[in-house]
Amino acid sequence: MKKEEFLSELKEIMEIEDSELTEDTVLRDMMEFNSLALMGIIALIDENFDMVIEADAFEKVSTIKDIMKLIGMDKFEK
Amino acid sequence: MIGAAIKAIEYYLPETILDNHDIESAFPGWNSEKIEDKVGIKERRIAAEGETALDMAVKASLKLFERVDKASVDFIILCTQSPDYFLPASACILQDRLHLRTDIGAFDMNLGCSGYIYGLMVAKSIIQSGTTENVLLVTSETYSKHIHPGDRGNRIIFGDGAAATLVGKSDMPQIFDFALGTNGKGYANLIVPNGGLKNRFQPDAEEKEDQNGCIRTDNHLYMNGPEIFNFTIETIPKLQKNILLKNKLTMDQIDYVVFHQANKYMLDYLRRKLKIPKDIFYINMRDTGNTVSATIPIALKDCMDQGIVKKGERVLIAGFGVGYSWGGTVIQI
Numbered sequence: 001m002k003k004e005e006f007l008s009e010l011k012e013i014m015e016i017e018d019s020e021l022t023e024d025t026v027l028r029d030m031m032e033f034n035s036l037a038l039m040g041i042i043a044l045i046d047e048n049f050d051m052v053i054e055a056d057a058f059e060k061v062s063t064i065k066d067i068m069k070l071i072g073m074d075k076f077e078k
Numbered sequence: 079m080i081g082a083a084i085k086a087i088e089y090y091l092p093e094t095i096l097d098n099h100d101i102e103s104a105f106p107g108w109n110s111e112k113i114e115d116k117v118g119i120k121e122r123r124i125a126a127e128g129e130t131a132l133d134m135a136v137k138a139s140l141k142l143f144e145r146v147d148k149a150s151v152d153f154i155i156l157c158t159q160s161p162d163y164f165l166p167a168s169a170c171i172l173q174d175r176l177h178l179r180t181d182i183g184a185f186d187m188n189l190g191c192s193g194y195i196y197g198l199m200v201a202k203s204i205i206q207s208g209t210t211e212n213v214l215l216v217t218s219e220t221y222s223k224h225i226h227p228g229d230r231g232n233r234i235i236f237g238d239g240a241a242a243t244l245v246g247k248s249d250m251p252q253i254f255d256f257a258l259g260t261n262g263k264g265y266a267n268l269i270v271p272n273g274g275l276k277n278r279f280q281p282d283a284e285e286k287e288d289q290n291g292c293i294r295t296d297n298h299l300y301m302n303g304p305e306i307f308n309f310t311i312e313t314i315p316k317l318q319k320n321i322l323l324k325n326k327l328t329m330d331q332i333d334y335v336v337f338h339q340a341n342k343y344m345l346d347y348l349r350r351k352l353k354i355p356k357d358i359f360y361i362n363m364r365d366t367g368n369t370v371s372a373t374i375p376i377a378l379k380d381c382m383d384q385g386i387v388k389k390g391e392r393v394l395i396a397g398f399g400v401g402y403s404w405g406g407t408v409i410q411i
């Protein structure tokens with residue numbers, strides 16, 4: 001999965017229509033960052049990267065880039 | 079060989095309805111349509127003040143006895159995590175409330191979302207051993223009484239309900255082999271921390287608000303939803319495989335699939351991950367919410383009544399959750 005695809009999937013999970021997400025977007029600034037959205041992110045990562053990330057790990061993330069680091073930047077297609 | 083079969087199922091739902099509009103007015107900023115769309119729940123039933131899981135077990139059983147002879151019941155298994163007392167077991171009181179014979183066995187089982195599967199497994203085993211012929215398996219739950227009124231997330235998900243199933247001896251085995259699992263490492267992710275003997279109920283327990291704005295104390299139910307989701311997506315694919323292996327079956331020999339109705343979001347994802355066709359996979363908790371150990375029998379009863387599953391068909395069933403505890407089997411309708 002490419003970074004752009006990841007961002008666009010995240011946008012859908014968070015139900016953001018009127019703005020763009022970037023790697024530097026802070027997750028908690030978004031209204032829709034709740035446990036349901038978190039499940040969406042977990043599913044997205046499981047489906048595309050075959051990885052399970054502990055829910056606790058998400059508590060320490062600030063930006064979208066932090067989530068991508070949890071997955072591993074090298075896992076994204078160029 | 080002696081087999082066991084599900085002879086009849088009836089369920090009872092308490093009268094009070096908590097619908098998404100109620101939730102919307104209690105928690106501004108939440109849209110009722112959106113709740114239904116995401117979690118697949120429109121309304122849930124809430125037990126009345128003073129109405130316990132045991133009371134609901136009585137009502138579900140009485141409904142069952144309109145169809146089956148109660149004198150045939152020679153064992154009671156009551157699955158609940160909302161017992162009336164630490165002791166005695168609610169199942170013993172249930173025997174008396176239902177005026178059942180006294181030369182029968184009865185016990186409680188403390189399991190949640192996997193409870194129906196474990197109940198079926200024990201019922202089948204004691205039938206096959208020759209100990210009993212007809213087991214009354216009741217799964218009854220009132221999680222609403224464990225949930226803090228300010229805990230929006232859990233109030234959306236859980237509903238109260240009770241199901242009574244008669245499991246009886248049959249010439250043809252209709253309850254097949256079981257695959258089971260337990261991992262106590264996850265115990266703290268779905269828990270009522272206080273009220274037992276480890277941590278006593280605290281009248282002045284501190285209210286905590288989580289990052290989603292849900293309020294609770296340690297006297298109340300706590301669920302780490304995302305971590306439970308992780309557990310599910312890791313465990314259920316293996317469980318499904320094991321159920322099929324144990325029974326030497328493949329998915330194309332399965333007519334229908336009924337999982338514990340946790341929430342629509344989780345079920346949708348599991349279905350996709352397991353590549354189970356939409357038309358053989360049950361998702362319906364719109365009018366009940368997640369009734370814990372009662373979701374599978376409620377679903378089975380609805381499927382049978384509505385002709386979604388027909389006589390002779392093989393249905394794969396699986397329950398998973400609090401403990402962590404999980405299990406599944408195949409039943410023939």
